[in-house]
Amino acid sequence: METTTLDPAAAAAGTGWKTICRLEDIPVLGARVVASRQGDIAIFRTADDEIFAMHDKCPHKGGPLSQGIVHGRQVTCPLHGWKIELESGEAVAPDVGCAGRFEVRLVDGRVMLRA
Amino acid sequence: MKRMKLVMVGNGMAGVRTLEELLKHAPDLYDITVFGAEPHGNYNRILLSPVLAGEMTLPEIMLNDLDWYREHGITLHAGKRVTQIDRVRRRVVADDGTGAEYDRLLLATGSTPFIPPIPGKALPGVLAYRDIADTEAMIEAAGRYRHAVVIGAGLLGLEAANGLMLRGMDVTVVHLADWIMERQLDRAAADMLQASLEAKGMKFLLARQTDALVEGEDGRVAAVRFKDGAEIPAQLVVVAAGIRPNYALAESAGLYCGEGRVRGIHVSDTMQTVTDPRIYAVGECVAHRGVAYGLVAPLFEQGKVCANHLANFGIGRYEGSVTSTKLKVTGIDVFSAGDFSGGDGTEEIVLHDRQGGVYKRLVLRANRIVGAVLYGDTADGAWYFQLMKDGQDVGAIRDHLMFGQNHLGDTGHKGENKAAAMADTAEVCGCNGVCKGTIVKAIKEKGLFTLDDVKKHTKAASSCGSCTGLVEQILASTVGGAYQAVSAHDKPVCGCTEHSHGEVRKAVRELKLLTIPDAMRALGWKTPNGCATCRPALNYYLISTWPHEAQDDPQSRFVNERAHANIQKDGTYSVVPRMLGGLTTPDELRRIADVADKYAIPTVKVTGGQRIDLLGVKKDDLPKVWKDLGMASGHAYGKSIRTVKTCVGAEHCRFGTQRSMAMGVDLERMLFGMWSPHKVKLAVSGCPRNCAEAGIKDVGVIGVDSGWELYVAGNGGIKTEVAQFLCKVASREEVMEYSGAFLQLYREEGYYLERTVHYVHRVGLDYVKLRVVEDAANRQALFERLLYALRDYEDPWAERAAEAAAPVLKRQFETLEA
Numbered sequence A: 001m002e003t004t005t006l007d008p009a010a011a012a013a014g015t016g017w018k019t020i021c022r023l024e025d026i027p028v029l030g031a032r033v034v035a036s037r038q039g040d041i042a043i044f045r046t047a048d049d050e051i052f053a054m055h056d057k058c059p060h061k062g063g064p065l066s067q068g069i070v071h072g073r074q075v076t077c078p079l080h081g082w083k084i085e086l087e088s089g090e091a092v093a094p095d096v097g098c099a100g101r102f103e104v105r106l107v108d109g110r111v112m113l114r115a
Numbered sequence B: 001m002k003r004m005k006l007v008m009v010g011n012g013m014a015g016v017r018t019l020e021e022l023l024k025h026a027p028d029l030y031d032i033t034v035f036g037a038e039p040h041g042n043y044n045r046i047l048l049s050p051v052l053a054g055e056m057t058l059p060e061i062m063l064n065d066l067d068w069y070r071e072h073g074i075t076l077h078a079g080k081r082v083t084q085i086d087r088v089r090r091r092v093v094a095d096d097g098t099g100a101e102y103d104r105l106l107l108a109t110g111s112t113p114f115i116p117p118i119p120g121k122a123l124p125g126v127l128a129y130r131d132i133a134d135t136e137a138m139i140e141a142a143g144r145y146r147h148a149v150v151i152g153a154g155l156l157g158l159e160a161a162n163g164l165m166l167r168g169m170d171v172t173v174v175h176l177a178d179w180i181m182e183r184q185l186d187r188a189a190a191d192m193l194q195a196s197l198e199a200k201g202m203k204f205l206l207a208r209q210t211d212a213l214v215e216g217e218d219g220r221v222a223a224v225r226f227k228d229g230a231e232i233p234a235q236l237v238v239v240a241a242g243i244r245p246n247y248a249l250a251e252s253a254g255l256y257c258g259e260g261r262v263r264g265i266h267v268s269d270t271m272q273t274v275t276d277p278r279i280y281a282v283g284e285c286v287a288h289r290g291v292a293y294g295l296v297a298p299l300f301e302q303g304k305v306c307a308n309h310l311a312n313f314g315i316g317r318y319e320g321s322v323t324s325t326k327l328k329v330t331g332i333d334v335f336s337a338g339d340f341s342g343g344d345g346t347e348e349i350v351l352h353d354r355q356g357g358v359y360k361r362l363v364l365r366a367n368r369i370v371g372a373v374l375y376g377d378t379a380d381g382a383w384y385f386q387l388m389k390d391g392q393d394v395g396a397i398r399d400h401l402m403f404g405q406n407h408l409g410d411t412g413h414k415g416e417n418k419a420a421a422m423a424d425t426a427e428v429c430g431c432n433g434v435c436k437g438t439i440v441k442a443i444k445e446k447g448l449f450t451l452d453d454v455k456k457h458t459k460a461a462s463s464c465g466s467c468t469g470l471v472e473q474i475l476a477s478t479v480g481g482a483y484q485a486v487s488a489h490d491k492p493v494c495g496c497t498e499h500s501h502g503e504v505r506k507a508v509r510e511l512k513l514l515t516i517p518d519a520m521r522a523l524g525w526k527t528p529n530g531c532a533t534c535r536p537a538l539n540y541y542l543i544s545t546w547p548h549e550a551q552d553d554p555q556s557r558f559v560n561e562r563a564h565a566n567i568q569k570d571g572t573y574s575v576v577p578r579m580l581g582g583l584t585t586p587d588e589l590r591r592i593a594d595v596a597d598k599y600a601i602p603t604v605k606v607t608g609g610q611r612i613d614l615l616g617v618k619k620d621d622l623p624k625v626w627k628d629l630g631m632a633s634g635h636a637y638g639k640s641i642r643t644v645k646t647c648v649g650a651e652h653c654r655f656g657t658q659r660s661m662a663m664g665v666d667l668e669r670m671l672f673g674m675w676s677p678h679k680v681k682l683a684v685s686g687c688p689r690n691c692a693e694a695g696i697k698d699v700g701v702i703g704v705d706s707g708w709e710l711y712v713a714g715n716g717g718i719k720t721e722v723a724q725f726l727c728k729v730a731s732r733e734e735v736m737e738y739s740g741a742f743l744q745l746y747r748e749e750g751y752y753l754e755r756t757v758h759y760v761h762r763v764g765l766d767y768v769k770l771r772v773v774e775d776a777a778n779r780q781a782l783f784e785r786l787l788y789a790l791r792d793y794e795d796p797w798a799e800r801a802a803e804a805a806a807p808v809l810k811r812q813f814e815t816l817e818a
C-alpha cells in the first residue's frame, strides 16, 4: 500500500484545502490516517457524521489517537486511555495536553482537510 | 417549562450528596432551596476529628463552599433552622420567618447528640461533639483549661479524647460498659486498644456511672462526680454517649417517626416517607426497615437511590447496608464490621499476637464471614468486609484467610501491603508512579470518597489494578468508615449507565438485544454512544449471548481486536502466529524468518506462551505479513483464547502418562476463535510433574495414569492464584467436553474483563461443579452452545489478507492518499 503526501506547496502556504476521501471511507465512530508533511493526521467521524482532525499523536505519550475508540465527541487513546476532545484536541480533565487540531470540512460527501 | 420546586431541610453530608447525585441526573428539573441550621456550606463532618487533633484545618474540610450553591443555582439559607412544615400548603418556615414552597421536600436533618439526664448537664463547659461550633469550643477550651473528661468511649468519644490530648489536655475517658467501644470491639481487641491509648497518655475509668457534673466558683463545670462518690476535676466535659435521629421537625408535621426503640423518620426503599409521598428523607434522621445508620457510607447509598427517584427515573431501591468502622486515631489501627458476638452456629478464627500487638478475629457462619474485628493490622479489613458483603463462600480459602489477601499473591509493590505503615513517599501504584502522599492529599483536598474518584484524580489503580487493595486501604484509613468498597456486583459498568454488568447481561438475554444502539436504548444509556469502557463490554455481551445473530461492532472493540495485532508503545504492532500446543515445523520457522527479513521486523521473541512474537510491524504491513506467513492468528491481542501450553508428554517423555501435546493441540483447535470476557489460557501436562504449569491456568489439564485431572480458575498474572481441582475424567472426549462446558459457563456469565479466577471467586466453585460436573445434561448443553458459537469462525488474518477481502475489512490498514 502506498502513502502519498499532501500537496507540499499548498501545505506550505497553509491555505490549501485538499480532498482526502469520501465520508463513507471513514467508519462511523472511527478514524482514518492521512500522511502529511506535519506528520500523521487523524480524521474522525462521529455517530452524527461530524468530522474532526488532529495530529495522530496523543499529548500523553504520543499514542496513535486514530486507533482509539470514538464516543460522543471524544476519542479514548489506545495506549493509556486518556480522553481527547475531538473539537479542540484538548485532553479531558483531570489530564492536561492538546493534540493540535486541523480544519476539516465536508463538501458534498467529500472530506476536505486544510493542513 | 416551569420547574418543580425542591426544598431541602438540613445542609449536611447526606442531603448535599443527594443533591449532587440529583444534579448529575437531572440538572434542570428543579428550583432548589436549602435550609441549613449551621452558618456554613457543606463540610466533611468526619474530618472534624483531624481538625480537633490539629492535623487539618477547617477550610480543608469544606466539601461544598458557597460558590458551589451559586454555580448550581441553589438558594441557600445558611444559619436558618426550619421550625415548621405545612404539608397542606406545602411550605416550610424557618425560625427567622423565611418561608419556601415545595413540590417535593427532602429532609436531611441528621441526628442530635444524646445527653443523658445528668444534673449539671447545662453548665458552661459541657459540650457534645457534633459540629464546627462544638469543635471550635473544644479547641478554645483546650487552650485555657487543663482537665477534660469525655463521657462515652465509643468512636466519637475516643476521637474527641485523642484530639484534646494532642492539644495538651489531661484527658480521662469515662465509660459505663466494662470495655471501650463495646459495640464495635470484643474484649480482647478493646483491651489492646485501651493499652495503646493509655501509652499515649489517655486515662480511663470504666464501668463508672456519672452522678453529676459539679459547678465551680466561676459558674463553669469544675468536676465530675460518680455514683460511688469519687470526683475528678474537669473544666471541659464532652458528652459522647450516642446520637439520636433528629426527627422532631418531621414528627411535628405528622410524619410517622416510629415508637419505642426504633425512632426516626420512617421511609420506604425509595427513601420516601411512609406518610407523605411528596416528602423524602435521607441520612441519620431516617429509620429504614427499622435501622438508623450513623456512618456516611450507607447514607450516601440512600442519597443515590433518593436522587434517582427525585429525578423521576424510578429505578433503584435502597435495601439496607452492612457497615464497618475504623477509628481515626493516627498510629492506631482498629477495624470492625458486622456481627462479632458469635453465638449459635458460628465459628471463629482468631489470631492473637500479644507481643506484636496484633489481634484478628473472624466470625463465620456456614462458611461465610459475618463479623470481623481487627486490631494492629487492619490491612485486610476492606477485603474481609467485601467478602462479608458479597456473602462469599470462603471454604476454599479458609486455611489462609487469616493471613490476608496479599498472602494469595501480589506483585509489583515490593511486597508492600500495609497502607498505614507506608511512608508518604512510598510508591503505591507501580504502573503510574503514584506515591501514598499524593493519594492522601487528593483524598483530603478534593473530598474523595470512592475508589473511582481516586483513580480519576491520581491515576493510581487505573492501569493494571494490582494496587487497588492498597488504594482502598489508604482511602479507608483516611476517611474512616466513610469508605465503603463497592462490590462489582452492583457497580455500574461505567459513568454512561446506572446498570451493573449483571443487569446488562440479563437484559441482553431477556430482551434479546442484538445491536449496541438497541441495548443502549433499552437500558437508558446516558451518553449517545457510550465510552471506551462500556462499548467493548456491550459488544461482548451481545456476541456471546447471541452468536451468529448479534452484530459484532469493530468500532466497539479495542484497537488490538480491530487490527488483529497488539499495539506497541510506538504505534507499531506485534504479530503472534498460532502454534497449536506450542508445536511448530521447520517450514513455519523458515517462513517466519523470511517475513522478519522481508519486512525488516526489528524484534523476534519467544513468548511466555510457547510461540513466536514478531514485534515492531508497521500497521500498513500487517496484511502482507499475514499473507506471507500463511499461519493463523494467535489472538495474542484478544479477550479470547490465547494459548494452550503443553509439555512433551507421553509422546517423548520418559515420565509421561498421557499424550499431552496431542491433547493440547486438540483443545486449542477446538477453541479457535473463542471470544471471552477476558483472555483464556490453558495448559496440558503429561504427568503430575506438570512442566506446562497447568496449575496457574484458566483451565489446567494434568495427565495421570488413569486419565486426566482438570483444574480451573488459575491465574499467573497480577495476582498469582492456584487453579482449583474441578474433577477427574477418563477420556480425551471428556476433557474436551468438561473444559468446553466450563469455558462456556464463564463466557455466558462472566463480566467483561473478569478472568476465570474472579468469576469463580464470585460464583463459588461449588456452583461451577454443580453446573458442569454434577449435571450431565447441562454440561452437554453448555458444550453444544460453545461449539455452536465457534462454528464457521474464519481466521481473521486470512480474511483480511485475502485479495478479495471486503474493503471494510481492509481499509483500516491503509493510510489515506490525498
Ligand code: SRM
Residues within 6 Å of the ligand: B566, B567, B568, B569, B574, B576, B605, B606, B607, B608, B609, B610, B611, B612, B613, B636, B642, B643, B679, B681, B696, B714, B715, B716, B717, B718, B719, B755
Ligand atoms: C508477549 C508476552 C510476553 C512475552 O514476551 O513472553 C505478553 C505480552 C503482553 N501481555 Fe502478558 N504476555 C505474555 C504472556 C503472559 C503470561 C504467561 C503465559 O501466558 O503463560 C501471563 C501470566 C499468565 C496469566 O495470564 O494468568 C501474562 C499476564 C498478563 C497480564 C495479567 C493478566 C491477569 O489477569 O493477571 C496482562 C494484563 C491484561 O491482560 O490485562 C498482560 C498483558 C500483556 C500485553 C498484551 C499488554 C498490552 O495490553 O499491550 C503485552 C503485549 C506486549 C506486546 O506489546 O505485544 N499479560 N502474560 C506473552 C505472550 C504469550 C503468548 O504467546 O500469547
Ligand SMILES: Cc1cc2nc3c(=O)[nH]c(=O)nc-3n(C[C@H](O)[C@H](O)[C@H](O)COP(=O)(O)OP(=O)(O)OC[C@H]3O[C@@H](n4cnc5c(N)ncnc54)[C@H](O)[C@@H]3O)c2cc1C
Residues within 6 Å of the ligand: B009, B010, B011, B012, B013, B014, B015, B035, B036, B037, B038, B045, B046, B047, B048, B049, B080, B081, B082, B083, B108, B109, B110, B111, B129, B130, B131, B156, B159, B246, B249, B282, B283, B284, B285, B293, B294, B295, B296, B297, B299, B326, B328, B479, B480, B481, B482, B483
Ligand atoms: C466528629 C465526628 C466524626 C465522625 N467520623 C465518622 C467516620 O469516621 N466515618 C463515618 O462514616 N462517619 C463519621 N461520622 C458520622 C458522620 O459525620 C455522619 O454520619 C454524617 O455527617 C450524617 O450526615 P447527615 O446529612 O445525615 O447529617 P449531618 O451531616 O449532621 O447534617 C444534618 C444537618 O442538618 C442541619 N439541621 C438539622 N435540623 C435542621 C432544621 N430543622 N433546619 C435546618 N437545618 C437543620 C444540622 O445543623 C446539620 O448541619 C462522624 C461524626 C462526627 C461528629
Ligand code: SF4
Residues within 6 Å of the ligand: none
Ligand atoms: S509484556 Fe507483560 S510484564 Fe512485560 S511490560 Fe508488557 S505487560 Fe508488563
Ligand code: FES
Residues within 6 Å of the ligand: A058, A059, A060, A061, A062, A063, A077, A078, A079, A080, A081, A082
Ligand atoms: S499515549 Fe495516549 S494515553 Fe498515553
